[in-house]
Amino acid sequence: MNSQSCVIIQKEWDIVAARQLGREIAKKLGVGTVDQARIATAVSEIARNIYLYASNGKVCFNIIENGNKKGIQIIAEDEGPGIRDISQAMEDGYSTSGGLGAGLPGVKRLMDEFYIESEIDQGTMIKAIKWVR
Incomplete structure (x- = not known):
């Protein structure tokens, strides 16, 4: 499964x-049940942000390899308003939606690698990776 699923x-x-697809791909890859749950939670959080803040976006999954490591890469892109202050958005407890505020810091904690890029009025791109243990 080399192709991207979105x-x-x-x-x-x-x-x-999106949550179900992420879990399914992780399971096929051999990710343990605890990490499958972490991936599903991270995907839910990312997809919910797209739904709440951007009119239009997608969550894509790739299986990646790095030497003898295999992992699942999640790439979320939207054409929303962008995040004005990424460092503020990455603070625990910060929420603009009145949600739990687990948000992006939660996603970062759940995944092994996390990268975010955002431009005002252009949208946001998040890349997150979970390696198979």
Whole structure:
């Protein structure tokens, strides 16, 4: 499975679809059940952000290899308003939606690698990787 699998996020149900696809790919890759749950939670959080803040976006999954390591890479891209202050958005407890605020810091903690890029009025791109243990 080298090709990228994506879920377009437009309605609330798409969050569930993205979460299920992420878990399915992780399971096929041989990721343990605890890390499958971490991936599913991270995907939910990322997809929910797209749904809440951007009118249009997608979550894509790739299986990646680095030497003898295999992992799942999640790439989320949206055409939303962008994040004005990434460092503030990465603070625990920060939420603009009145949610739990686990948000992006939670995603960063759940995954092994996390990268975010955002431009005002252009959108946001998040890359996260979980390596198979």
